[in-house]
Amino acid sequence: GESVGLHLPTLSVQEGDNSIINCAYSNSASDYFIWYKQESGKGPQFIIDIRSNMDKRQGQRVTVLLNKTVKHLSLQIAATQPGDSAVYFCSEADSSYKLIFGSGTRLLVRP
Amino acid sequence: SQTIHQWPATLVQPVGSPLSLECTVEGTSNPNLYWYRQAAGRGLQLLFYSVGIGQISSEVPQNLSASRPQDRQFILSSKKLLLSDSGFYLCAWNPGTAQETQYFGPGTRLLVL
Numbered sequence: 001g002e003s004v005g006l007h008l009p010t011l012s013v014q015e016g017d018n019s020i021i022n023c024a025y026s027n028s029a030s031d032y033f034i035w036y037k038q039e040s041g042k043g044p045q046f047i048i049d050i051r052s053n054m055d056k057r058q059g060q061r062v063t064v065l066l067n068k069t070v071k072h073l074s075l076q077i078a079a080t081q082p083g084d085s086a087v088y089f090c091s092e093a094d095s096s097y098k099l100i101f102g103s104g105t106r107l108l109v110r111p
Numbered sequence: 112s113q114t115i116h117q118w119p120a121t122l123v124q125p126v127g128s129p130l131s132l133e134c135t136v137e138g139t140s141n142p143n144l145y146w147y148r149q150a151a152g153r154g155l156q157l158l159f160y161s162v163g164i165g166q167i168s169s170e171v172p173q174n175l176s177a178s179r180p181q182d183r184q185f186i187l188s189s190k191k192l193l194l195s196d197s198g199f200y201l202c203a204w205n206p207g208t209a210q211e212t213q214y215f216g217p218g219t220r221l222l223v224l
Contacts, residue, residue: 034212034213036215041218041220042217042218043201043203043215043216043217043218044155044201044215045215046212046214049212089154089155097143097160097162097205098157098160098170099157099213101154101155102154103153103154104153104154
């Protein structure tokens with residue numbers, strides 16, 4: 001079936017460096033994408049979203065890039081901080097009411 | 112502003128006992144509501160969603176059921192818990208249209224012994 005997957009299960013970065021978390025999706029009908037951050041023991045928290053009519057969207061220290069040609073999504077975090085340590089999920093939606101979530105990438109920030 | 116509540120936060124139940132988890136949303140009307148389960152270190156599995164009172168869609172056959180007795184209340188139930196029902200249960204809502212961000216509650220951690 002259709003699925004969203006992640007290339008790296010764990011990413012370790014030095015504090016202050018930039019982080020890039022990648023995601024591949026396979027449903028060509030998906031046209032809305034969301035990144036979530038989940039800290040241990042908490043519910044996922046919305047970070048940023050992007051619709052398929054855009055290639056890039058920026059937030060505060062975060063940027064999402066969408067490459068529809070290769071069905072690839074990435075989340076870039078600038079100047080990574082210890083508080084960014086968490087599991088990050090990409091998700092996709094088509095015209096239905098449901099989101100399909102990837103398996104997650106754990107980001108570890110080294111002091 | 113909108114707020115989503117889940118309770119209890121943590122629950123330890125024996126195998127074969129019943130279950131009732133509650134989720135309520137404040138500050139919105141006619142939301143879509145969702146129940147997910149998350150196993151330790153894993154992703155989110157959609158269990159049920161509801162687009163209106165009394166309307167429940169089930170995503171996976173299982174030992175659980177869901178109900179929506181009021182517009183902003185979503186309940187997850189089981190008559191007899193299994194060991195495999197252990198996990199982190201998350202409720203989410205969105206503003207009642209497709210292709211909208213879902214906002215998650217704090218979750219309920221369930222341990223079945």
